[in-house]
Amino acid sequence: xxxxxxxxxxxxxxxxxxxxxxxxxxxxxxxxxxxxxxxxxxxxxxxxxxxxxxxxxxxxxxxxxxxxxxxxxxxxxxxxxxxxxxxxxxxxxxxxxxxxxxxxxxxxxxxxxxxxxxxxxxxxxxxxxxxxxxxxxxxxxxxxxxxxxxxxxxxxxxxxxxxxxxxxxxxxxxxxxxxxxxxxxxxxxxxxxxxxxxxxxxxxxxxxxxxxxxxxxxxxxxxxxxxxxxxxxxxxxxxxxxxxxxxxxxxxxxxxxxxxxxxxxxxxxxxxxxxxxxxxxxxxxxxxxxxxxxxxxxxxxxxxxxxxxxxxxxxxxxxxxxxxxxxxxxxxxxxxxxxxxxxxxxxxxxxxxxxxxxxxxxxxxxxxxxxxxxxx
Amino acid sequence: xxxxxxxxxxxxxxxxxxxxxxxxxxxxxxxxxxxxxxxxxxxxxxxxxxxxxxxxxxxxxxxxxxxxxxxxxxxxxxxxxxxxxxxxxxxxxxxxxxxxxxxxxxxxxxxxxxxxxxxxxxxxxxxxxxxxxxxxxxxxxxxxxx
Numbered sequence: 308x309x310x311x312x313x314x315x316x317x318x319x320x321x322x323x324x325x326x327x328x329x330x331x332x333x334x335x336x337x338x339x340x341x342x343x344x345x346x347x348x349x350x351x352x353x354x355x356x357x358x359x360x361x362x363x364x365x366x367x368x369x370x371x372x373x374x375x376x377x378x379x380x381x382x383x384x385x386x387x388x389x390x391x392x393x394x395x396x397x398x399x400x401x402x403x404x405x406x407x408x409x410x411x412x413x414x415x416x417x418x419x420x421x422x423x424x425x426x427x428x429x430x431x432x433x434x435x436x437x438x439x440x441x442x443x444x445x446x447x448x449x450x451x452x453x454x455x456x457x458x459x460x461x462x463x464x465x466x467x468x469x470x471x472x473x474x475x476x477x478x479x480x481x482x483x484x485x486x487x488x489x490x491x492x493x494x495x496x497x498x499x500x501x502x503x504x505x506x507x508x509x510x511x512x513x514x515x516x517x518x519x520x521x522x523x524x525x526x527x528x529x530x531x532x533x534x535x536x537x538x539x540x541x542x543x544x545x546x547x548x549x550x551x552x553x554x555x556x557x558x559x560x561x562x563x564x565x566x567x568x569x570x571x572x573x574x575x576x577x578x579x580x581x582x583x584x585x586x587x588x589x590x591x592x593x594x595x596x597x598x599x600x601x602x603x604x605x606x607x608x609x610x611x612x613x614x615x616x617x618x619x620x621x622x623x624x625x626x627x628x629x630x631x632x633x634x635x636x637x638x639x640x641x642x643x644x645x646x647x648x649x650x651x652x653x654x655x656x657x658x659x660x661x662x663x664x665x666x667x668x669x670x671x672x673x674x675x676x677x678x679x680x681x682x683x
Numbered sequence: 684x685x686x687x688x689x690x691x692x693x694x695x696x697x698x699x700x701x702x703x704x705x706x707x708x709x710x711x712x713x714x715x716x717x718x719x720x721x722x723x724x725x726x727x728x729x730x731x732x733x734x735x736x737x738x739x740x741x742x743x744x745x746x747x748x749x750x751x752x753x754x755x756x757x758x759x760x761x762x763x764x765x766x767x768x769x770x771x772x773x774x775x776x777x778x779x780x781x782x783x784x785x786x787x788x789x790x791x792x793x794x795x796x797x798x799x800x801x802x803x804x805x806x807x808x809x810x811x812x813x814x815x816x817x818x819x820x821x822x823x824x825x826x827x828x829x
Contacts, residue, residue: 448758501795
């Protein structure tokens with residue numbers, strides 16, 4: 308594999324766009340990334356398009372039907388919530404292999420007010436009869452497992468929601484940009500214990516794009532190179548309860564181990580992290596899974612502000628999925644956007660000072676985990 | 684499979700909501716069954732092509748699971764799909780044979796203080812609906828052990 312660099316990134320504000328088609332949202336993000344890279348669609352040699360809810364509807368082709376049908380190869384990617392990051396990985400490999408010099412990944416999703424994901428209603432449904440397959444319940448159970456193991460309290464999860472909402476006030480592209488008080492998070496409507504409304508990511512629409520290229524192309528076009536230090540993808544290995552209570556920790560730990568080895572850095576070298584806080588409970592687990600604190604120490608880290616902007620390892624300074632939003636297929640590329648923006652020193656009011664190494668982590672339940680480490 | 688009971692119209696049957704629930708023939712109690720990998724001992728609910736722990740293609744022996752277990756973890760669901768009554772306790776129950784079961788816990792207050800980890804639980808069955816042919820659909824639940 309040769310070196311791969313991120314040359315351009317673009318992202319539209321996450322929110323609700325009922326008047327638009329998903330290919331328009333994705334096309335807008337792609338144009339932003341092209342502008343950022345100083346390129347046109349004619350420079351792009353391969354497109355990887357991540358979209359989950361329209362996985363059978365050739366979204367990648369529809370993007371180019373909006374912005375330029377150049378006839379390049381298109382890969383349509385679906386990998387649960389890791390859809391966008393897996394698309395980015397496809398673009399990374401296209402360039403890294405030497406076969407292409409410039410490739411683009413676009414992640415997009417139009418969810419509208421999709422409601423809860425993971426469990427259907429209807430006559431044959433077993434939801435509520437055989438437990439729950441709904442995402443809030445599954446990630447609620449994962450949080451309760453941490454409570455069981457380490458005595459973690461609901462307040463610790465709630466504080467993560469407070470943190471991410473606070474972070475989002477400085478991100479103009481965040482779906483929500485409003486602070487919430489701890490008391491309000493705790494007293495909000497319970498969705499699935501211990502996750503209240505503010506501890507669950509919203510549904511919404513969004514798109515993000517990233518252009519990757521070879522070293523030679525990068526040197527010609529950019530004076531702020533960001534290198535892809537590693538691109539790691541894992542699936543869930545067998546663990547004792549994985550088939551009844553999806554184990555989101557082991558595959559993340561496996562991915563982190565590989566990612567640190569490949570990138571040649573350790574957890575202490577990471578200046579900022581965008582990790583998969585689909586629910587507040589999930590974020591707390593990943594502090595330990597990614598090695599940002601010892602096992603059993605995450606609650607203390609929350610209490611002591613280790614993961615806040617200005618803390619030892621700032622986590623989800625974009626606002627995270629909890630407040631920035633989580634349009635499924637867009638999320639993995641939006642994380643890349645955020646990390647790249649900081650590594651270039653272009654993050655404005657939320658800039659993590661002197662950021663040199665950043666991590667983007669995504670989990671798709673079922674399960675898929677991606678980790679990308681980027682370096683300035 | 685179970686036989687029609689006197690309470691049901693002729694030709695109608697009780698049927699389990701999932702294949703790994705056996706309703707119990709000939710006076711036997713309803714119970715869960717699992718497949719155990721003959722190579723590594725991993726236990727699975729439902730059908731199996733091969734073992735996802737050790738990759739062995741068999742043999743898989745059917746085992747009867749205990750109707751008593753313990754509460755591993757839970758969530759309390761307040762917002763669900765349309766038409767599904769809330770709240771309910773969505774639990775993961777461990778059984779002594781090494782199986783872990785996703786289930787709903789009943790006959791308990793949906794309150795974390797009433798749901799201690801490791802709480803002994805027992806299985807019960809009840810009719811949850813009729814299918815389109817008018818057969819009773821029987822599901823299993825767990826409740827605090829009596």
